Amino acid sequence: MSGDASLRTTSQRIAWGATIIIATLVFIFLMAPILAIMPLSFSSGAYLTYPLPGLSLRWYDEFIHSARWMTSLKNSMIIGVAATVLSVVLGTLAALGLAQWKSRFKPLVLAIVLSPVVVPGVITAVGLYFFFAPIGLTGSYLGLILAHTALATPFVVITVGATLQSFDMNLARAAASLGAPPLYAFRRVILPLILPGLASGALFAFATSFDEVVIVLFMAGPEQRTLPREMFSGIRENISPTITAAAVILTTVSVILLATMEGLRRRNERLKGSSA
Amino acid sequence: MTEAFLTSADAPTDVPLKRRLKRAERARQVKALALVLPLLAFLLFTFLGPIAGMLWHAVDDWEVRKVLPHTVATLADWDGRDLPDEKAYAALADDILAARAAGTLAIAAKRLNYAVNGFRTILTSTARNLKAPPEPGTAKETLGKINPAWRERTTWAAIKGASGPVTGFYLLAALDLTRNVDGAIVAAPPDQAIYRDVFVRTFIISFSVTVLCLILGFPVAYLLATLPAGRSNLLMIFVLLPFWTSLLVRTCAWIVLLQSNGVVNDSLRFLGIIDAPMRLIYNRFGVYVAMTHVLLPFMILPLYSSMKAISPAYMRAAASLGAPPLTAFLRIYLPQTLPGIAAGSLLVFILALGYYITPALVGGGADQMMSYFIALYTTETANWGLASALGALLLVATLLLGVLYGRLVQGQQVTGGMKN
Numbered sequence: 001m002s003g004d005a006s007l008r009t010t011s012q013r014i015a016w017g018a019t020i021i022i023a024t025l026v027f028i029f030l031m032a033p034i035l036a037i038m039p040l041s042f043s044s045g046a047y048l049t050y051p052l053p054g055l056s057l058r059w060y061d062e063f064i065h066s067a068r069w070m071t072s073l074k075n076s077m078i079i080g081v082a083a084t085v086l087s088v089v090l091g092t093l094a095a096l097g098l099a100q101w102k103s104r105f106k107p108l109v110l111a112i113v114l115s116p117v118v119v120p121g122v123i124t125a126v127g128l129y130f131f132f133a134p135i136g137l138t139g140s141y142l143g144l145i146l147a148h149t150a151l152a153t154p155f156v157v158i159t160v161g162a163t164l165q166s167f168d169m170n171l172a173r174a175a176a177s178l179g180a181p182p183l184y185a186f187r188r189v190i191l192p193l194i195l196p197g198l199a200s201g202a203l204f205a206f207a208t209s210f211d212e213v214v215i216v217l218f219m220a221g222p223e224q225r226t227l228p229r230e231m232f233s234g235i236r237e238n239i240s241p242t243i244t245a246a247a248v249i250l251t252t253v254s255v256i257l258l259a260t261m262e263g264l265r266r267r268n269e270r271l272k273g274s275s276a
Numbered sequence: 277m278t279e280a281f282l283t284s285a286d287a288p289t290d291v292p293l294k295r296r297l298k299r300a301e302r303a304r305q306v307k308a309l310a311l312v313l314p315l316l317a318f319l320l321f322t323f324l325g326p327i328a329g330m331l332w333h334a335v336d337d338w339e340v341r342k343v344l345p346h347t348v349a350t351l352a353d354w355d356g357r358d359l360p361d362e363k364a365y366a367a368l369a370d371d372i373l374a375a376r377a378a379g380t381l382a383i384a385a386k387r388l389n390y391a392v393n394g395f396r397t398i399l400t401s402t403a404r405n406l407k408a409p410p411e412p413g414t415a416k417e418t419l420g421k422i423n424p425a426w427r428e429r430t431t432w433a434a435i436k437g438a439s440g441p442v443t444g445f446y447l448l449a450a451l452d453l454t455r456n457v458d459g460a461i462v463a464a465p466p467d468q469a470i471y472r473d474v475f476v477r478t479f480i481i482s483f484s485v486t487v488l489c490l491i492l493g494f495p496v497a498y499l500l501a502t503l504p505a506g507r508s509n510l511l512m513i514f515v516l517l518p519f520w521t522s523l524l525v526r527t528c529a530w531i532v533l534l535q536s537n538g539v540v541n542d543s544l545r546f547l548g549i550i551d552a553p554m555r556l557i558y559n560r561f562g563v564y565v566a567m568t569h570v571l572l573p574f575m576i577l578p579l580y581s582s583m584k585a586i587s588p589a590y591m592r593a594a595a596s597l598g599a600p601p602l603t604a605f606l607r608i609y610l611p612q613t614l615p616g617i618a619a620g621s622l623l624v625f626i627l628a629l630g631y632y633i634t635p636a637l638v639g640g641g642a643d644q645m646m647s648y649f650i651a652l653y654t655t656e657t658a659n660w661g662l663a664s665a666l667g668a669l670l671l672v673a674t675l676l677l678g679v680l681y682g683r684l685v686q687g688q689q690v691t692g693g694m695k696n
Contacts, residue, residue: 012601022495027514029492030572033529034521036539040532048532049542090315097311100304111682113315116323118678120630122647123667126654127326130333130664150322153315211522214632218655231524235637239531247525254520262516 034251041244048239059245069246071223072230076210079141079226083148083209088202090149091156092194098157099164114154121214124151129218139221147219148209155208156201163197196268203257203264210253327671333664334447337440343384344371348439351432356459360432365415368426368435369406376403390659391434391445398425433457446665471649471666478645478670481563481635482628488568489575489624490617497579497616501586519573527637530566531557534638562638570634571627575620582616615684622681626674646670 040048044056063069094113098106116124128147129138137143171193175185191198213228220229227250234243341348346367354360375381381403388395402422410418419426426432437445437455448454448461452469456462463469496515500508518526533539534556541553556562586609594604632647646666653663 009601015601019495019499022492023499023511026492026496026572027511029569030518031514033526033533033569034518036533037525037529047537049537050539090318093311094315097308097313099308101308101312102305103309109312109316112319112324113312115678116319118626118674118681119327120632120647120670120674122630122632122650123327123330123671123674124323126650126663126667127328127330128322129654130660131326131329146318146322150319153318157315207520211524213524218651228522228524231522231528232633232637235524235528235531239528243528244532247522247528250522250525254522255517258516258520 037244037247038251041241041248043241046241048241048244059241062242063245063249066242068225069227069230069242072225072227073249075141075224076227079144079148079224080206080209082141082145083152084202084205086145086149087153087156087205088198091153091201091205092160092198094153095157095160095164096190098161099167100169113157116151117154121212125215125218128215132219138219139224141224143219144216144224144226147215148212151212151215152205152208155204156198159201159204160194160197163194167193196264196271200261200264203261207254207257210250330664331668331671333660334668335442335444336661337387337438337443337445339383339387340435340438341440343375343380344368344435347371347435351436351439354432354436356429356433356436356457359416359427359429362413362416364432365419365426366410366412369410369415369419372399372403372406373409387438388434390449390661391438392430395431395434398423398431402426430457433459443661446661447668449662450665450669474644474646474649475669477643478629481560481567481643481645482625482631484564485567485571485628486575486621486625488564489572490621492568493572493575493579493620494617497576497583500576500580501583515573515576518569523570523633526570527566527634530562530569530638534562534565557638558640560639560643563635563643566634566638567628567631571624574623574627578620578623579613579616582613582619586612619681619684622677622684626677626681629674629677630670 039050039052041059042055042057043052044054044058045052098110098113101109103109124147128143132138132143132147137146167190171189172185175189176182180188211228213226213232216224216226216229217232220226227246231243231246231250234240234246347364350364350367351360354364372381375384381399385396385399388399402419405422406418416426437443437459445455449464449468450471452464452472453461454464454468500511500515502508503511531538535541536553536555538556540556541550544550545553556565590608590612591604594608595601599607629645630647631645632651635643635645636648636651647670650663650667650670653659653666
């Protein structure tokens with residue numbers, strides 16, 4: 001342990017011990033809600049209390065057989081995937097452009113491109129509500145997909161941009177000088193190199209859309225309710241164990257996304273390590 | 277001197293190449309810009325346009341102008357000192373009859389009711405009792421008889437004040453201010469003056485959550501930065517997993533944990549620590565707990581990256597020069613974490629300012645923040661002007677802090693504060 005070498009005095013050891021205790025408590029605070037809600041979804045009773053009266057899958061059964069929940073899951077998938085595809089295309093193009101563009105307006109453009117992340121959700125939602133209602137884009141899939149794309153694209157610009165920072169633009173020039181048409185050069189030279197950034201950008205984009213609820217609250221009609229939206233009304237009305245089943249399903253999706261992300265990051269680090 | 281000489285000497289062969297290079301470079305720049313343009317155009321339609329539209333709604337004053345056009349035109353040269361003359365009354369009678377026929381009176385009534393409470397009744401009663409256009413010269417008398425409010429200067433001042441095309445009315449209202457009958461800016465009546473409190477509350481909640489995150493996040497970041505990579509990567513999962521978990525899931529989980537027959541209250545009762553359940557949610561405490569939980573990773577991650585960059589050699593050097601551990605920590609380590617502390621705190625504060633979902637679900641009526649009122653006026657009462665004005669103020673606060681944040685992390689990696 002690297003800390004050991006410097007832990008010479010009692011007071012230092014006490015300080016280090018205190019750090020470990022406080023950090024442990026914070027880790028418990030961070031994990032407790034997620035860990036507490038999981039077993040409840042497997043309860044055979046209708047009350048959200050411990051000890052569990054017995055184990056069962058009845059709430060998952062109810063989730064799967066509820067048209068409302070399944071529609072919302074389907075909506076979340078449709079909107080999430082469409083917004084991801086759109087934001088990956090727009091974000092990657094923009095990141096490629098920004099990497100080569102030299103202008104004093106670049107910081108401004110970058111600020112504009114990244115601003116959807118910083119602006120409070122309610123403000124974006126209210127603006128979109130005013131703007132999309134007259135042109136019939138509220139209560140439609142297209143409206144939600146466009147709105148979620150705007151929120152998700154900054155993440156693609158950031159992640160692809162970060163990969164491009166270590167990307168040697170001369171490779172693209174070399175491909176061109178060897179006679180590769182621009183699209184071919186992109187597909188065979190640039191794309192494989194920026195793929196990790198692109199993949200993590202896509203994961204971020206999907207997670208952003210999959211988790212978004214404020215814009216959906218303002219803009220979705222009854223047919224476009226997403227999973228988080230359904231959870232929102234569920235929490236408002238009364239928390240039934242079915243919500244905990246939905247929560248576990250959502251968390252599982254998050255864990256898969258996170259694990260994929262970690263895998264990508266590790267792979268990237270390995271690649272960097274071997275090239276250095 | 278030499279440079280000038282060299283360039284001029286090389287000029288015959290150099291200039292065409294230079295020009296060609298320049299041209300190629302310019303073409304590259306145009307191409308680069310062309311790649312960014314689709315996204316900019318997209319954001320113009322889905323983000324910048326809508327936000328500009330919202331800002332416009334905060335000052336737009338079209339209702340009275342549209343519904344009572346003749347009245348607005350005649351009032352344009354009314355000095356506002358005495359009651360307007362017969363011409364204005366006649367114009368108003370015409371406008372009201374036309375609006376009644378077109379069914380648009382309610383639009384103006386709603387707008388004017390914001391300015392003077394009860395204006396809706398004045399307009400509707402007048403419209404109901406005004407059977408036909410008054411005889412020339414009797415409009416003033418007729419309207420005054422139907423509703424004595426037309427003999428009041430304030431009634432007319434309200435119409436003039438709302439005649440547009442732009443107004444500061446909503447922005448002033450969002451700051452608990454209003455214009456009196458003479459057009460001077462004064463404090464709003466106490467029953468309408470709630471927004472300063474909401475602003476202060478929003479800032480207090482955001483600030484408290486930021487401080488809580490810093491207190492809880494600092495030891496964790498320190499531990500993660502100090503432990504060897506293998507162990508800290510493992511512990512990092514405890515930070516990243518909640519971070520990636522849906523906001524709704526986490527909020528729902530806190531309700532399950534903290535409600536009166538929830539896990540925490542049950543356990544405390546089981547252990548005999550309390551007799552009756554404590555109120556832990558649907559109040560400020562619940563808001564602090566849930567928001568701190570959601571925003572903590574945004575503090576830990578920037579802190580962690582700033583601490584990770586501090587070489588242990590500095591602390592060893594301080595120790596070898598005889599600094600006691602506490603002094604070394606305070607004088608050597610802590611100052612180097614300041615950029616991380618500033619970035620993390622600003623980020624948490626900015627994100628907290630705009631919070632809506634969490635306070636709406638785990639807070640009580642007295643814990644609702646700015647965003648709640650913006651949403652309320654947009655969807656429930658459809659007072660778009662006020663919603664937009666409150667939104668404009670929140671946006672300005674956020675953007676100012678955002679620019680500050682941008683300055684702070686400039687040079688540091690862009691992703692430092694975000695989801696990575």
